[in-house]
Amino acid sequence: MTSPSASPSPTELLPAPRSVDRPRDGTVELTADTTLWAGPGTGTTERWLRATLGAALALPLRPGSPDTPGGLRLRVDDTLPPEAYRLTVAAGPGVEIAGGSAAGVFWGAQTLRQLLGPDAFRRAPLRPGEPLRLAEQTVEDAPRLRWRGLMLDVARHFMPKDGVLRYLDLMAAHKLNVLHLHLTDDQGWRIEIGRYPRLTGTGSWRARTKIGHRASPLWDDRPHGGFYTQDDIREIVAYAAERHISVVPEIDVPGHSQAAIAAYPELGNSDVVDTRSLTVWDTWGINPNVLAPTESTLRFFEGVLEEVLDLFPARTATGTPFSSFVHLGGDECLKDQWRASPTAQKQLSTLGLADEDALQAWFVAHFDRWLTARGRRLIGWDEILEGGLAPGAAVSSWRGYAGGVAAARAGHDVVMCPEQQVYLDHRQDAGPDEPVPIGYVRTLEDVYRFEPVPAELTPDEGERVLGTQANLWTEVMEDQARVDYQAFPRLAALAEVAWSALPAPAERDFAGFERRMTAHYRRLDALGVAYRPPTGPLPWQKRPGVLGRPIDGAPPIR
Numbered sequence: 001m002t003s004p005s006a007s008p009s010p011t012e013l014l015p016a017p018r019s020v021d022r023p024r025d026g027t028v029e030l031t032a033d034t035t036l037w038a039g040p041g042t043g044t045t046e047r048w049l050r051a052t053l054g055a056a057l058a059l060p061l062r063p064g065s066p067d068t069p070g071g072l073r074l075r076v077d078d079t080l081p082p083e084a085y086r087l088t089v090a091a092g093p094g095v096e097i098a099g100g101s102a103a104g105v106f107w108g109a110q111t112l113r114q115l116l117g118p119d120a121f122r123r124a125p126l127r128p129g130e131p132l133r134l135a136e137q138t139v140e141d142a143p144r145l146r147w148r149g150l151m152l153d154v155a156r157h158f159m160p161k162d163g164v165l166r167y168l169d170l171m172a173a174h175k176l177n178v179l180h181l182h183l184t185d186d187q188g189w190r191i192e193i194g195r196y197p198r199l200t201g202t203g204s205w206r207a208r209t210k211i212g213h214r215a216s217p218l219w220d221d222r223p224h225g226g227f228y229t230q231d232d233i234r235e236i237v238a239y240a241a242e243r244h245i246s247v248v249p250e251i252d253v254p255g256h257s258q259a260a261i262a263a264y265p266e267l268g269n270s271d272v273v274d275t276r277s278l279t280v281w282d283t284w285g286i287n288p289n290v291l292a293p294t295e296s297t298l299r300f301f302e303g304v305l306e307e308v309l310d311l312f313p314a315r316t317a318t319g320t321p322f323s324s325f326v327h328l329g330g331d332e333c334l335k336d337q338w339r340a341s342p343t344a345q346k347q348l349s350t351l352g353l354a355d356e357d358a359l360q361a362w363f364v365a366h367f368d369r370w371l372t373a374r375g376r377r378l379i380g381w382d383e384i385l386e387g388g389l390a391p392g393a394a395v396s397s398w399r400g401y402a403g404g405v406a407a408a409r410a411g412h413d414v415v416m417c418p419e420q421q422v423y424l425d426h427r428q429d430a431g432p433d434e435p436v437p438i439g440y441v442r443t444l445e446d447v448y449r450f451e452p453v454p455a456e457l458t459p460d461e462g463e464r465v466l467g468t469q470a471n472l473w474t475e476v477m478e479d480q481a482r483v484d485y486q487a488f489p490r491l492a493a494l495a496e497v498a499w500s501a502l503p504a505p506a507e508r509d510f511a512g513f514e515r516r517m518t519a520h521y522r523r524l525d526a527l528g529v530a531y532r533p534p535t536g537p538l539p540w541q542k543r544p545g546v547l548g549r550p551i552d553g554a555p556p557i558r
Contacts, residue, residue: 035064084142147467149178252329361387420555
């Protein structure tokens with residue numbers, strides 16, 4: 001008979017918890033006879049434990065009572081902060097996870113999974129019947145930031161629904177709680193809209209795709225595309241809510257809209273260009289073909305958003321905190337066509353606006369009011385600051401810290417995601433073997449030393465920083481393995497930055513984090529994540545001959 005498996009050291013937990021106390025040397029065993037009692041409000045964790053840990057470790061987790069010796073108990077303790085938890089392992093009583101909310105209980109279960117070792121991250125048991133031993137201990141923990149996110153670009157390269165569900169599981173394992181889903185762009189429209197069927201009928205497919213950076217001579221001549229049906233979206237949102245993750249949809253306007261214009265040419269500036277000749281864009285970069293700033297365009301996207309609001313409800317079954325947000329992009333909207341368009345210039349004059357930046361501000365402000373009237377909140381990239389920020393709008397600060405600082409000082413909520421720090425499409429090393437190297441080098445240590453709350457903000461202004469997210473733009477990530485490579489292990493570092501109470505960047509124990517990553521790589525292996533190894537890309541992860549766009553030197557911090 002094999003000996004019981006011992007739990008890993010609590011120093012291997014990731015993200016790092018607030019405190020771990022091991023007062024005694026005793027242990028608790030989880031076996032096929034271990035029961036599970038779930039108090040009121042803990043149903044999501046109860047279901048997850050049976051479906052995930054039960055399947056991985058051959059634990060039936062039959063229903064028990066709160067007094068069953070050696071059992072596993074879940075309860076909500078409203079004396080704890082909302083997402084905080086306390087995980088207690090004690091000989092005799094067994095294991096208890098208490099959370100300040102249902103979400104807190106769920107995050108405590110993620111810590112329990114790590115304590116049970118890498119086998120707990122598999123889909124079927126490797127050693128069925130073998131008892132699992134947990135050291136007596138108390139883990140007390142709470143998140144630093146409220147918004148702990150990942151932006152996933154499914155427009156440039158489509159990720160099938162199962163891939164999105166997989167990433168929700170990966171996010172949950174790292175205590176990330178916001179999936180920002182970039183659903184539309186020049187290269188594809190990925191969400192079914194019933195009243196406008198050509199958005200997916202035409203706009204979800206492109207004839208070919210540039211391979212590598214836009215200056216590359218290489219093309220993939222196969223059509224590329226796909227979209228999520230409305231039921232797919234409902235499933236994604238429900239699956240996320242079960243894991244206490246908010247899904248924030250992005251419909252990018254008024255720029256990044258060629259796929260929509262290809263489907264409905266009247267949306268473009270047809271008095272400047274022949275919009276009927278436009279197709280879904282097959283290359284990368286900033287596209288001059290933007291939406292016409294007209295009342296008819298507003299009505300069209302009101303129709304789109306009516307369906308989006310239905311698919312992404314503000315209140316989910318589990319009360320996910322950021323589900324009221326709708327992201328409307330607003331970035332990289334070139335104004336050349338508006339300057340040349342008699343229609344746009346007439347609109348500018350009619351509205352009494354000073355310039356084209358003010359025209360975009362009018363466009364954004366319209367949807368801010370429209371969403372607010374429906375109990376929702378607009379969020380956009382920091383370009384929405386130009387020409388005046390709409391009241392009530394929140395900002396995703398991507399062009400450095402400056403936009404986030406300005407927005408916070410003006411009383412707007414901010415999600416910090418500066419390109420120079422947390423754009424995970426940027427290369428991870430300066431070596432020649434990095435696949436399709438884009439941008440500045442952003443190593444694991446660079447991400448670990450990222451500080452989301454700018455030091456120049458006062459404490460009150462700092463409260464406006466909802467949190468942070470990593471952004472995964474997929475122009476050069478053609479499949480799941482490429483997304484994994486760019487995301488991990490750096491997303492694990494971002495998760496700790498967002499969750500844990502870390503010291504100032506220069507004082508962070510990166511060597512200690514690397515030691516904990518040694519254990520975490522085994523978890524990622526069990527999950528089938530194609531991460532970048534610490535020693536560099538594996539032979540099949542390289543992309544020799546595919547042109548990137550590396551930028552030398554340290555990135556500007558602005």
